[in-house]
Amino acid sequence: MVSKSVHVAVAVIVNASGEVLIAKRASHQHQGDKWEFPGGKVEAGEDVTKALIRECQEELNIIVKPSRRLIVIKHDYGDKSVMLDVWYVNHLSGEPVGLEGQPIQWVAKEALWSYTFPAANKPIIRAIQLPSEYVITGDFTDQNELFSEVKRLIGEGYCLIQFRAPQLSEQNYLAIASELLVFCETAGCQLILKGYPQSIYQLGGKGLHLTAQQLKQVSMADIEPFKQSGYLLAASCHNEEELKRAEILGVDLVTLSPVTHTPSHPDAIPLSNDECEMLTLQATMPVFWLGGMTQEQLSLAWSRGAQGIASIRAYWR
Numbered sequence: 001m002v003s004k005s006v007h008v009a010v011a012v013i014v015n016a017s018g019e020v021l022i023a024k025r026a027s028h029q030h031q032g033d034k035w036e037f038p039g040g041k042v043e044a045g046e047d048v049t050k051a052l053i054r055e056c057q058e059e060l061n062i063i064v065k066p067s068r069r070l071i072v073i074k075h076d077y078g079d080k081s082v083m084l085d086v087w088y089v090n091h092l093s094g095e096p097v098g099l100e101g102q103p104i105q106w107v108a109k110e111a112l113w114s115y116t117f118p119a120a121n122k123p124i125i126r127a128i129q130l131p132s133e134y135v136i137t138g139d140f141t142d143q144n145e146l147f148s149e150v151k152r153l154i155g156e157g158y159c160l161i162q163f164r165a166p167q168l169s170e171q172n173y174l175a176i177a178s179e180l181l182v183f184c185e186t187a188g189c190q191l192i193l194k195g196y197p198q199s200i201y202q203l204g205g206k207g208l209h210l211t212a213q214q215l216k217q218v219s220m221a222d223i224e225p226f227k228q229s230g231y232l233l234a235a236s237c238h239n240e241e242e243l244k245r246a247e248i249l250g251v252d253l254v255t256l257s258p259v260t261h262t263p264s265h266p267d268a269i270p271l272s273n274d275e276c277e278m279l280t281l282q283a284t285m286p287v288f289w290l291g292g293m294t295q296e297q298l299s300l301a302w303s304r305g306a307q308g309i310a311s312i313r314a315y316w317r
Contacts, residue, residue, distance in 0.1 A: 004081070005074065005081040005082060005083045006041060006080065006081065006082050006083070007041065007042040007048075007083050007085060008039055008040065008041055008042065008082055008083065008084050008085065009039045009040060009041075009042050009048050009049075009051040009052040009055060009085050009087070010037050010038070010039035010052075010084045010085060010086040010087065010124070011037060011038045011039050011052050011055075011056055011064060011066070011086075011087055011089045012037055012070055012086060012087065012088050012089060012124065012128055013037075013038065013056075013064065013089045013090075013092060013096075014088070014089065014090045015106060017106075018108070018109060019106040019107055019108055019109075020037075020106070020107055020108075020109055020112065020128060021037075021038060021060075021096060021104060021105070021106055021107075022035045022036065022037060022038075022104065022105055022107055022112075022115065023035065023036060023037075023038050023059070023060075023098060023102045023103065023104045023105075024036075024102055024103040024104075024105075025102070026100075026101075026102065030077075030079075030080055031077075031118040033116075034116050034117055034118050035105075035115045035116060035117050035121075036117060036118065036121060037086070037121065037124060038055065038056055038059055038060055038104075039052060039055050039056075039084075040054075040055035040058075040059065042085070048085045048087075049066045049087065052064065052066055052087055052089075053065075053066070056089075056092075058099065059098070059099055059100055059102070060094075060096040060097060060098070060099065060104070061094055061095075061096065061097050061099055062092045062093060062094040062095070062096050063092065063093040063094060064089045064091065064092045064093075065089065065091040065092070066087040066088070066089050067087075067088050067089060067090060067091065068087065068088050068299075068302045068303070069085070069086070069087055069088075069302065069303070069305050070086045070087060070088045070124070070127050070128075070307075071084075071086045071123060071124060071127045071286060071305065071307065072084065072085055072086065072280075072281045072305050073086065073120050073121075073123050073124065073284060074282075074284070075119060075120035075284075077118075077119070077120075082120055084120055084121075084124065086124050086127070109128055109129050110129065112125045112128065112129070113125060123284055123285050123286065126252050126253070126285065126286060127286045127307055130160065130253060130286055130307055131158070131159055131160050131308065132298060132302070132307060132308030132309070133158060133160070133295075133298070133308050133309060133310075133311075133315075134160050134162065134253075134255070134288045134290075134308065134309070134310035134311075135153055135158045135160065135161045135162070135310075135311070135315045135316075136161075136162045136164050136310060136311065136312045136315075136316075137149070137150070137161065137162065137163050137164050137165065137312070137316060138164075138312040138313065138316030139167075139316075140165075143176055143179075146176070146180070147179075147180070147183060149316065149317060150180065150183065150184070150189075151183075151187075152317075153315060154184070154187045154188075154189050158189070158315065159188065159189050159190060160189070160190050160192070161184065161189055161190070161191055161192065162191075162192040162193075162194065162207075162209055162234075162310075163176075163177055163180055163191060163192070163193055163194070164194055164312070170195060170196065170199065173195060174195070174199060174203055177191075177193050177200075177203060177205070178203055181193075181203070181204070181205050185206075190206070190207055190232060191205065191206075191207055192207035192208065192209045192232065192234055193205050193207060193208060193209070194208075194209050194211070197210070197214070197218065197222060197223070197226070201225060201226060201229075205231075206229075206230060206231055206232060207231060207232040207233075207234070208226055208231055208232075208233055208234070209234040209235065209236070210233070210234065210235040210236065210251070211235075211236050212235075212236045212237065212238060212242055214235075215235045215236070215237070215242055215245050215246060215249070216242075216245065218249065220248075220249065223249055223250075227250065232252050232253070233249075233250075233251040233252050233253075234251060234252065234253045234254065234255070235249075235251045235253075235254050235255075236254070236255050236257065236290075237254045237255065237256055237257075237279075238256070238257060238258075238271075239279070240279060240282060243256075243279060243282060243283050246283075246285065247283070247284045247285070251285060252285060252286070253285055253286045253287070253288065253307065254283065254285060254286075254287055254288070255287075255288045255289075255290040255310045256271070256276060256279055256280060256283075256287050256288070256289055256290060256306075257271075257289070257290035257291035257310075258270045258271065258290065258291025258292065259271060259273075259276055259289045259290065259291040259292060259293055259297075260291055260292030260293070261291075261292055262291045262292040263313075268291070270291065270292075273300070273304060276289060276304060276306075277304035277305060280304060280305045280306050281305050286307035287305075287306050287307055288301075288306065288307055288308055288309060288310040289301045289304075289306050289308075289309050289310070290309070290310040290311065292313075293309040293310065293311045293314060294309075294311070294313075294314050295309070295314050297309060
């Protein structure tokens with residue numbers, strides 16, 4: 001018999017230095033002695049943000065102001081099922097104290113993986129470390145124009161870029177990607193590549209975006225080397241079946257499309273905002289909405305539970 005899922009409000013509290021507040025569970029609790037993000041159970045009929053404010057005040061003696069939903073994670077531990085309703089908080093009043101005797105600690109985002117968290121928290125850590133905007137490269141006439149445009153985007157603060165160039169042969173794509181990898185790595189930008197997984201792996205990159213077709217074809221054995229090497233794995237999804245497949249493979253993030261009509265796929269039927277929200281909340285990893293998205297729609301994507309947006313035309317000149 002499947003147990004009823006417990007609705008939990010979770011706060012990702014970030015201070016002015018960009019550090020995240022974590023707390024350690026007591027030994028006698030479920031998933032005891034592991035670290036977690038502050039929060040607690042949402043009572044019947046209670047608004048999730050009010051529950052979050054209440055729990056933070058009761059557990060940490062602080063007043064928080066949730067700014068936006070970060071991610072929703074449903075996880076079945078076997079003995080207990082949870083739905084973690086995770087909210088980003090960067091406004092708080094007071095100095096946090098573990099009122100229930102729980103150890104608390106401010107931790108740099110990049111150091112979170114070195115702490116032991118319950119399994120359900122792992123997608124939250126990934127969401128914390130990802131930006132809200134996933135840039136996809138557009139058309140370019142030559143390599144100089146490509147590098148110039150990527151340099152501009154990095155200079156404007158974008159740090160997650162997918163190199164998309166369907167017009168190139170595999171050989172030419174890999175040759176340019178090899179140089180672009182060095183360029184982006186030096187600038188502190190995560191470059192995501194597309195193509196045959198084995199070719200990308202041999203190139204020595206650290207990011208791979210699987211097409212929906214590749215998502216169906218690859219096996220766990222195919223992508224295990226990427227996981228072992230610390231690759232950021234992304235995948236294109238358009239429906240519930242593909243999201244489930246991405247979950248099985250354990251990818252780190254997905255794009256969900258098409259949200260609206262887009263010139264690159266004129267025959268594709270857009271998903272409604274409600275469909276996008278339903279699929280996003282079913283996902284177990286960060287979701288970027290894709291397809292005709294503009295920066296003005298970022299708040300909409302956030303309000304529906306998405307990590308953010310992915311786009312070519314919103315960024316590429």
